[in-house]
Amino acid sequence: MIQGRKCIERRDLKTRYWGSSQRFADRPLHGLAELAAAMPTDDQLAAAMAPIDRWIQGQQMAPAWDRIALLLTEYLGPTWPAPPWDGEQAATVAMALSLAMEAG
Numbered sequence: 615m616i617q618g619r620k621c622i623e624r625r626d627l628k629t630r631y632w633g634s635s636q637r638f639a640d641r642p643l644h645g646l647a648e649l650a651a652a653m654p655t656d657d658q659l660a661a662a663m664a665p666i667d668r669w670i671q672g673q674q675m676a677p678a679w680d681r682i683a684l685l686l687t688e689y690l691g692p693t694w695p696a697p698p699w700d701g702e703q704a705a706t707v708a709m710a711l712s713l714a715m716e717a718g
Contacts, residue, residue: 677715677718678718681718682711682714682715682718683714685713685714685717685718686707686710686711686714689710689713689714690706690707690710
């Protein structure tokens, strides 16, 4: 056998080029039929995925921050001072933010 990039092997008057797209043309599938037979059916896959689907549907979607910011601004009003706030003002902002998140 010749060593090199493309080695030619003659067997039953067929020429096979190693390293080319013709390499697997005359070979069996090497166990792919058994692998395909062992794959689950669509019903089995749906039954296995059901708990994951329920979990995904139970997760909360990301809040709409634009809507929450608009509601927070409306709750605080146009005369609300800019930071820094004292403790009472920070508590008011926290309460208004929680109300805006519930409404948003």
